[in-house]
Amino acid sequence: MIQSLSLTEENYLKAIYHLSKNGSESVNTNSLAESMNTTPASVNDMMKKLSNKSLIGYKKYKGATLLPDGEKSALHVIRKHRLWEVFLVQKLNFKWDEVHEIAEQLEHIKSPILVKRLDEFLGHPTIDPHGDPIPDENGIVKEVVKAPLSEFPQGSIGMLVNVSNDDPSLLQHLDKLKISLGSKIEIVERMEFDGSISISIDNTNTHFISNDIAKCLLITILD
Amino acid sequence: MIQSLSLTEENYLKAIYHLSKNGSESVNTNSLAESMNTTPASVNDMMKKLSNKSLIGYKKYKGATLLPDGEKSALHVIRKHRLWEVFLVQKLNFKWDEVHEIAEQLEHIKSPILVKRLDEFLGHPTIDPHGDPIPDENGIVKEVVKAPLSEFPQGSIGMLVNVSNDDPSLLQHLDKLKISLGSKIEIVERMEFDGSISISIDNTNTHFISNDIAKCLLITILD
DNA sequence: ATTAATTTTTAGAGTAATCTAAATTCTATT
DNA sequence: AATAGAATTTAGATTACTCTAAAAATTAAT
Numbered sequence: 001m002i003q004s005l006s007l008t009e010e011n012y013l014k015a016i017y018h019l020s021k022n023g024s025e026s027v028n029t030n031s032l033a034e035s036m037n038t039t040p041a042s043v044n045d046m047m048k049k050l051s052n053k054s055l056i057g058y059k060k061y062k063g064a065t066l067l068p069d070g071e072k073s074a075l076h077v078i079r080k081h082r083l084w085e086v087f088l089v090q091k092l093n094f095k096w097d098e099v100h101e102i103a104e105q106l107e108h109i110k111s112p113i114l115v116k117r118l119d120e121f122l123g124h125p126t127i128d129p130h131g132d133p134i135p136d137e138n139g140i141v142k143e144v145v146k147a148p149l150s151e152f153p154q155g156s157i158g159m160l161v162n163v164s165n166d167d168p169s170l171l172q173h174l175d176k177l178k179i180s181l182g183s184k185i186e187i188v189e190r191m192e193f194d195g196s197i198s199i200s201i202d203n204t205n206t207h208f209i210s211n212d213i214a215k216c217l218l219i220t221i222l223d
Numbered sequence: 224m225i226q227s228l229s230l231t232e233e234n235y236l237k238a239i240y241h242l243s244k245n246g247s248e249s250v251n252t253n254s255l256a257e258s259m260n261t262t263p264a265s266v267n268d269m270m271k272k273l274s275n276k277s278l279i280g281y282k283k284y285k286g287a288t289l290l291p292d293g294e295k296s297a298l299h300v301i302r303k304h305r306l307w308e309v310f311l312v313q314k315l316n317f318k319w320d321e322v323h324e325i326a327e328q329l330e331h332i333k334s335p336i337l338v339k340r341l342d343e344f345l346g347h348p349t350i351d352p353h354g355d356p357i358p359d360e361n362g363i364v365k366e367v368v369k370a371p372l373s374e375f376p377q378g379s380i381g382m383l384v385n386v387s388n389d390d391p392s393l394l395q396h397l398d399k400l401k402i403s404l405g406s407k408i409e410i411v412e413r414m415e416f417d418g419s420i421s422i423s424i425d426n427t428n429t430h431f432i433s434n435d436i437a438k439c440l441l442i443t444i445l446d
Numbered sequence: 447a448t449t450a451a452t453t454t455t456t457a458g459a460g461t462a463a464t465c466t467a468a469a470t471t472c473t474a475t476t
Numbered sequence: 477a478a479t480a481g482a483a484t485t486t487a488g489a490t491t492a493c494t495c496t497a498a499a500a501a502t503t504a505a506t
Contacts, residue, residue, distance in 0.1 A: 006462075006463090008462080008463065008464095028483075028484085029483070029484055029485085030482090030483060030484080038463095038464075038465090039464080039465065039466080040483075040484065040485080041464085041465070041466080041467095041484090041485075041486080042463070042464055042465070043484095044484070044485055044486085045462095045463075045464080046463080049462090049463095060471085060484080060485075061470095061471060061472060061483080061484060061485080088337075088340075091314075091344060092337070092340040092341065092343075092344055093340065094336075094340065098336075101334070102332070102334045102337050105332045105333065105334070106329075106332060109325070109328045109329060110328065111324070111325045111328070113317075113321075114311075114315070114325050117311075117315040117316065117317065118315065120315075121314060121315055229492075229493090231492080231493070251453080251454085252453070252454055252455085253452090253453065253454080261493095261494075261495090262494080262495065262496080263453075263454065263455080264454090264455075264456085264494085264495070264496080264497095265493075265494055265495070266454095267454070267455055267456085268492095268493075268494080269493085272492090272493095283454080283455075283501085284453080284454060284455080284500095284501060284502060286454095
């Protein structure tokens with residue numbers, strides 16, 4: 001059973017998870033303090049506390065690593081965060097860049113049934129509007145593979161997770177076509193001649209885009 | 224502008240609002256302590272604090288009353304609580320008696336846009352699943368008028384807010400007809416002969432019920 | 447109008463999370 | 477291997493909220 005943690009404890013565990021992600025090495029006090037917007041002294045106090053609860057491994061001057069229970073808690077909070085982000089974007093029409101702050105609050109709501117029902121309501125999504133994977137109920141994270149839309153065959157269905165070019169005219173064009181991060185894109189047809197493709201956006205409208213544009217749209221395959 | 228309050232402060236204001244409801248007199252320390260599950264001493268400390276912030280009027284030994292700012296804050300929290308309850312019941316399929324605890328947490332999420340979007344998403348509901356009115360964005364509460372279904376004319380549309388009889392066989396019958404608190408009920412046809420009526424439930428199925436049953440179903444008119 | 451019972455307030459202290467400033471330990475360089 | 481600079485820890489305080497126990501004020505009853 002997951003032990004009940006304070007909001008602050010949850011946030012520390014989450015920060016350790018994110019910071020140790022790229023390397024799975026131990027996280028040092030200063031970087032944790034910076035990412036939590038607090039002082040190294042405060043971090044130090046909390047490390048002792050989390051260590052006593054067997055949520056993290058902590059050796060003086062050596063930084064912190066998540067222990068199994070701590071990782072489980074961190075992943076559960078991240079799962080909630082990302083599910084709420086999907087809710088905010090898909091149901092309440094928020095833009096993908098407006099949801100983080102709100103999800104930071106919603107992620108701490110404690111109710112296992114609520115998470116289950118929300119997950120069902122959203123159709124068991126596997127990635128959030130930023131293209132990050134949503135851990136499943138057991139804390140298992142499937143890594144998301146991102147690649148340019150141009151590389152997928154006809155019939156592929158994916159979600160737009162990144163635009164690898166910030167040319168304003170491109171962004172404006174995408175805006176006009178109602179394509180945004182999180183949009184569901186299906187390749188309806190490929191033109192062999194010039195590589196241009198016909199795509200259906202969020203199951204509503206269909207447009208042609210050039211191969212050059214398709215190269216800039218990083219998607220992740222759904223299902 | 225509503226000043227930003229701590230979770231605890233919000234809960235105290237809400238409790239004062241609910242306790243002073245039936246009478247609008249000042250709320251005494253002991254009853255507040257009981258309803259907040261805390262001690263009179265703690266209540267006293269908080270009363271001083273809220274009084275310093277001009278949220279409540281407080282005279283030693285004389286209890287507390289909400290001042291305009293305090294009432295505004297209380298109503299805003301209650302608005303959020305009830306909107307979330309509607310969400311939980313209508314969108315996530317919770318039963319009306321399962322949502323209170325969760326809404327107690329959700330009501331403290333701070334984001335004006337979120338409340339606005341949630342309200343839109345739910346179609347600007349005016350009552351929650353328990354039949355209590357949802358204060359509008361300006362804190363105005365429209366009192367809900369409840370009356371037995373048997374008293375309304377053909378064509379009336381209302382929401383079931385109370386069952387004034389707890390006979391198990393009645394409750395089981397209602398369960399079979401998929402009628403529960405919060406259900407939207409439309410009077411399709413009245414039989415003058417015996418007062419039995421044909422009702423449509425949640426726009427899905429239609430059933431006949433006797434006048435005796437209709438007398439037990441307290442509804443509030445929608446729109 | 448005095449007293450007993452009740453309610454309310456004060457005093458003093460504890461916990462969780464935070465901070466600043468000082469002391470300690472590590473590390474990287476010479 | 478000594479040491480300067482950086483990172484980390486400790487010590488001591490602060491704030492918000494809570495508590496118990498004792499004192500003070502109110503109220504209700506005779």
